[in-house]
Amino acid sequence: MTIVENAKSPCRGRGRPPVRTDEETRDLIVQAARAEFDASGYAGASMCAVAQRAGVSTKTLYRIIPTKDALFESVIADRIGRFIIEIDERALAHLDIEQALERILVAFGRLTLDSKTIGILRLVLSECERFPEIGRHFYEAAVKRSGDAMALWLDEQCRKGLLDLEDPQLGAAMLRGMMIMEPQRAVMMGQREAPEIDEIERRAKICARLFLNGCRSAAA
Amino acid sequence: MTIVENAKSPCRGRGRPPVRTDEETRDLIVQAARAEFDASGYAGASMCAVAQRAGVSTKTLYRIIPTKDALFESVIADRIGRFIIEIDERALAHLDIEQALERILVAFGRLTLDSKTIGILRLVLSECERFPEIGRHFYEAAVKRSGDAMALWLDEQCRKGLLDLEDPQLGAAMLRGMMIMEPQRAVMMGQREAPEIDEIERRAKICARLFLNGCRSAAA
DNA sequence: GAATTTGGAAAATGACCATAGTCGAAAATG
DNA sequence: CATTTTCGACTATGGTCATTTTCCAAATTC
DSSP, rough: OOSSSTTOOOTTOOOOOOSSSSHHHHHHHHHHHHHHHHHHHHOOOHHHHHHHHHSSHHHHHHHOOSHHHHHHHHHHHHHGGGGOOOOHHHHTTTOOOHHHHHHHHHHHHHHHHHHHHHHHHHHHHHHHOOHHHHHHHHHHIIHHHHHHHHHHHHHHHTTTSOOOSOOOOHHHHHHHHHHHHHHHHHHHTTTTOOHHHHHHHHHHHHHHHHHHHHHHHHHH | OOOOOOTTTTTSSOOOOOSOHHHHHHHHHHHHHHHHHHHHHHHHOOOOHHHHHHHHHHHHHHHHSSSSHHHHHHHHHHHHHOOOOOHHHHHHHTTTHHHHHHHHHHHHHHHTTTTHHHHHHHHHHHHTOOHHHHHHHHHHIIHHHHHHHHHHHHHEEEEEESOOOSSSHHHHHHHHHHHEEEEEEEHHHSSSOOOHHHHHHHHHHHHHHHHHHHHHHHHO
């Protein structure tokens, strides 16, 4: 008695079969919307342009995602998972502390200095007044989570006696700032291209050394 | 034979005297526009709302500032002078290097962690795709100039042998990042209030110590 | 082929906006 | 009071946009 089936099950229904599943269409739309919002901001983006970019009609667009607000939120939600940096203790175990921190900073830099990431960040910053939920969600899921991961690692190094830090959260915040603020801001303002991997590595090396020296000396 | 007088000289003209000078009206409008753009972004702001906030008619608004673009540029231009940090060598001369750096960081923090400053920064970041001139101008006049001032000071300390830095520009960038990125971003995302002066001072102290220790140790 | 279902193209709707222009009430001079 | 000037209230125009609706050409089953 399964009256309700998957709406898109392939072999039922008499009419014209769907070109794509709604899932796929949804993806197309969200990708298109990301590009459009990125180029024009929330208020400047046009639903019509999104539909064109996605290659669907506005009718389909509105069937899948019913309002512009919902579309914007979908775009952010779709990307938010990519803003988290994982720190894998075991992969770093065989490295000395400076090399390990370098690795962590490189991972963080690759993530946050990527031009797509910066595009989303700009969107969030621009619109978080209009969509406080998005600001909060992004901050919790991306900024805070990366910070916590770093702080946890720093705290562990302290417990191992390799480091002396009063406040690992603050230390993590400073590390992130010294690593990415300047280049990220320059990219966001259109004053330079996103840095290549070798620049990120160079920067990470200098940051790691300066930071660790700063802490070790403080301990002495 | 002075035929052309000041357009608003108080005692000529037979008709109704102007309520304000055009200068004053212009100020009113720019202030109102700052609030409106800040609240709604460029595309979302309405000229009508700006006029209402300023308490003038749209006619007057357009007489003083002829287009929305020009208004936006006026808002940014009006504020851009406030984003520059001056470093007064003589005022710092009697301090040791750590105290001096602390002072510099406090000045920089007060400037860049102020909620009005952050509002303008958000505007610039949001709209610098639409107004590349604004992005460039802001970057040159604010970001770069502050950075240069700091780098110059750092370089001088190196020459005095108090510091060992390969790249003072990079050092200045890192200092700024560690000092302000995290709190500035949290404020911009609406996740906290702008920090009070004592928090800024605490942060400056920690930054200065960590940074100087980092550099000195690198020299040893 | 008839019935049925899909989704694109295009137009319709109702709102808001930048910008320009008209009108007239107020306030000063002579 | 007549004249002159300022400026706000109101209206108009041409445009864009989000959202809805209509119409229709496939594509599939029976």
